[in-house]
Amino acid sequence: MAKTYVFGHKSPDTDTITSSIVMANLEVQLGNTEAKAYRLGNLNKETQYVLDYLDIEAPELLETIDDDANVILVDHNSPKESVENIENANIQKIVDHHKVAFNTSYPLYVRIEPVGCTQTILYKLYKENNVEITPKIAFLMLSAIISDTLLLKSPTTTPEDIQTVEELNELIKEDYQEYGLEMLKAGTDLSTFTIPEILKLDAKQIDLKDKKSIINQVNTASIDDVMQMKEELEDEIQKIIKDEELDLFMLLITDIINSNSQVIVLGEHADIVEKAYDVKLEDNTALLEGVVSRKKQVVPIMTKHA
């Protein structure tokens, strides 16, 4: 049987890594014994916490794939976010929860649903195929849903995500709330990163109409801790704006406990933020109350006002 590479997006997060492992296991259980999970980059600290907690090894790093290799994509579908040479791969399946950003010249298995997390879909696939969800698999699924929905508090959360967490909670023998908060906190530890590294951790280039922009998000348990680095962050952001000829750089510092985001915004079009949220930037910064989701609460609103 030919090997099948299962992987998520570049700059992997907890959903991408755990979904690769959980999907590869599903394939193996269903008879595709050569399916194996891979990752396209370094683990973040939150994901490392999850794998350490469960004593699971990280998937192997994958940098490129051969022509015609069999692949299964999870938690992404855009070629831009995928492995090098994906254009020449044989994509067998896609399981994802993002907008559709790919085309094929052949029919394939595509399962995309507008839910908060890929694992909510994988949970259904396990059920539909009568494959056992072991406590470890349940923990991986739960971790990803907690991560993507910030403990079910993000507006990306759907009733299906909540239902799935409730059902998964029956399968593990711990308080998922407490575990989840520790996991999220582990992901907010910035102490070992340099300023340039922090500004790359979860940076997405998202053009707001014709304005070339980067919107970056950093989770924290204390906005104050991050704001102590404000000057250094701004210096580095100015450099990035110059190097990449950006119109706007927006850094969201998201308080995962209280569900707010402090933003630092620089660039010629920083005023889009003021119009979008009806706030006044003082010293390049403002608090956006209740804003935690870049996908739902930032990109569409910023695009509208760009």
Next chain:
Amino acid sequence: MAKTYVFGHKSPDTDTITSSIVMANLEVQLGNTEAKAYRLGNLNKETQYVLDYLDIEAPELLETIDDDANVILVDHNSPKESVENIENANIQKIVDHHKVAFNTSYPLYVRIEPVGCTQTILYKLYKENNVEITPKIAFLMLSAIISDTLLLKSPTTTPEDIQTVEELNELIKEDYQEYGLEMLKAGTDLSTFTIPEILKLDAKQIDLKDKKSIINQVNTASIDDVMQMKEELEDEIQKIIKDEELDLFMLLITDIINSNSQVIVLGEHADIVEKAYDVKLEDNTALLEGVVSRKKQVVPIMTKHA
């Protein structure tokens, strides 16, 4: 509750029409009570036979849709094959078995599987959602699978299609083989069509690399009957080639009983057929033994030799 338009592709066939009806019913059963099936063109005779047999009314004709209308696409996903103004619609779901040829700016429900017929997927959706498959719904599903797979003989047939037909057959009280053959034969009746109409019934513009081509398919229970019109068909094909500046026009006359296709091929690059199938065109025609599927046995092979 806002209205939801459920429809398949232009030049509707039996899968497209029945899938619209079956999907709309699933939505209604699941609480989306304003879901309704539509069609984008006239019924072909095979589909008319099915609806007459079951005493079901044809879906209403839809020519365009309003901006932001809620739509569910079945049996297609390419905007080119969809309704006018689809770009501005709010696509809620897609259930299909073709290659992926669309993009969105938002996540949605996408269920595409590489099986022979959309109804094979809809059968699973009914099961997954515990929605009753009434005898009429079963008959609609069965009709489409028979149509798309030519009674399970086309190479597009998958084990899942076969399994689904077996399970559906339990739900109806008739011999599906006999019904299926009558249905397919009804679809081969060309007596009321003019020559130009015949050449448009199932014509797909498919560019073979840089060669502008039309590949048309007509099902028949008797190749001889259709070949009696050969001269008139060729005259009209020459006109189309001139008007549309084609490099190639290929007409497949497919014998649904014996699973062969006689082809009539005209245009400057007609020799592609000779290379692709290792045959000699005599008087612009040749018999391609065992060839019944345009998707699987014609387009990829013709493209390779173009």
